[in-house]
Amino acid sequence: MxxxxxxxxxxxxxxxxxxxxxxxxxxxxxxxxxxxxxxxxxxxxxxxxxxxxxxxxxxxxxxxxxxxxxxxxxxxxxxxxxxxxxxxxxxxxxxxxxxxxxxxxxxxxxxxxxxxxxxxxLAGLQPEDFLTIHAGQEKAVGNMAIIAPGTGLGEAGLYWDGKAYFPFPTEGGHCDFSPRTDLDMDLCKYLQLSGGVVSWEKVAAGPAVTSIYTFLRDVKKKEEPSWLTEQLALEKDDSAVISQAALHNKAAICVETMDLFIRYIARETSNLVLKMKATGGVFLGGGIPPKIAPLLMKEAFYRHFMDCDRMQHMLEGVPIQIIKNDxxxxxxxxxxxxxxxx
Missing domain, CATH: 3.30.420.40 (ATPase, nucleotide binding domain)
Structure with a gap:
């Protein structure tokens, strides 16, 4: 680069x-x-x-x-x-x-x-520092974008002038969450009770895993196995417990939690690419994507990424990569x- x-x-x-x-x-x-x-x-x-x-x-x-x-x-x-x-x-x-x-x-x-x-x-990374979710168009050119779920949800762009990339920051993670389904609407209302404005950060950053889980358990009355109750009480990081249980398919409520979390990351990644016209590629950075890479590499992430309004022909050429180097x-x-x- x-x-x-x-x-x-x-x-x-x-x-x-x-x-x-x-x-x-x-x-x-x-x-x-x-x-x-x-x-x-x-x-x-x-x-x-x-x-x-x-x-x-x-x-x-x-x-x-x-x-x-x-x-x-x-x-x-x-x-x-x-x-x-x-x-x-x-x-x-x-x-x-x-x-x-x-x-x-x-x-x-x-x-x-x-x-x-x-x-x-990005300019200092090597090919082994990335995991490819979707290869996209060979030798893709144009603007690039980064989305980074961690403690918060960071977003940035790289403007391509035909010779070099010029990075610039955004605060796009604080834009309003856009619910689509009845379940999304219910989650949004639940989050509004405690947090006011529901931004993308509230559903697609690390703390969101616990928020989604609690919503499914307390509002939707999904079953929490006794072993999971005990583990959540012992561990400091609820999000890590939930995501690991989902990765190993140990509890249905955890799998559903991470299904929603992955969908929300995919949708906001798609939104970011469209807003930046990031035909050169989009990168998933931050602390979370490498830890849940097996979930992001599944078909569901890319399917939700492509589920946009009439711009599938542009999105399909966009390379999608996870940054492994912390x-x-x-x-x-x-x-x-x-x-x-x-």
Whole structure:
């Protein structure tokens, strides 16, 4: 993939502290940047909620590995970056790049949306970093799109100008959910009782698995086996328990939950491709798709993806791939830190 190289790297090289900051985890890495390319020197992962601030995590990282102060800091963050500031969507942090620069003693600090960072990171991936759901048209060209179900639902695009791809962020995951069936309508009404506006994030991100399951159990009176009740009480992550039970076909209610979840991801993926005219391909990133890849690779996902209004002839040529590399956003933040125009 060809991305624009807007900044020239100094002949002596430099170091970039790159980060992928989400509501659940923060991945950090130091990259050595030379005119020949970028190379990771050290990386670590931190539980975001266990720290009072992002600056605290950055300082811990440098201290933990006895690392010198970097030349630049480039952070992909889960939320809309406005004038160098962001209120993280699923974490109670407000980040300001000028404040981070002051606290860290680093002159050049930049915040970009985490999905924009993931889009930049695509350029550094290899064929083995992907799983193909649908091959699409050979040598497909045109805009691309990324949808990333995780703690939230991230979405981004890559504009193709005929020579290079230009990533840009969106907040499309917060657009209104569009129910189709009676069951969808009932779920929407159920979610409205506790959450107000029902966006796509409410039905196609990680927490949605538990919400859909609870709706089927409590409203639709689907049976919850006793062993599952016990396991849900013991485990912290209900979504993981439910998805694993579905993957192994251990409980009908879990299978139905994931059938709905997969359908909603497929429908919003299709919506995103249509809105971006992403004929060059669409990528499923984030923490969830690799974990439920066997479900996404089944016929149902592609069938629901194709179930659109009169544009099947366009959708059938679009390659659909799962990003397996969980460091894609980190790599993209490093790329932008090294070469971005900021």
């Amino acid at each position: 060809s991305l624009p190289l807007l900044n020239q790297v100094p002949a002596g090289g430099m170091t970039v502290l790159a980060g992928d900051v989400g509501g659940t985890k923060t991945n950090l890495a130091i990259y050595q940047v030379t005119p020949q390319g970028i190379k990771m020197a050290q990386s670590a992962r931190y539980a975001s909620a266990e720290y009072k601030s992002l600056t605290s995590i950055l300082q811990h990282f440098l201290s933990d590995y006895d690392l010198p102060k970097p030349h630049r800091i480039s952070l992909g963050v889960a939320g809309p970056v406005l004038n160098g500031k962001v209120d993280l969507t699923n974490l109670s942090w407000v980040l300001d790049q000028s404040a981070i620069a002051r606290d860290m003693g680093v002159e050049k600090v930049v915040l970009i949306n985490d999905l924009e960072a993931m889009a930049y990171g 460091k894609t956003g980190l790599l993209g933040a490093a790329y932008y830190g090294a070469y971005g125009e900021w």
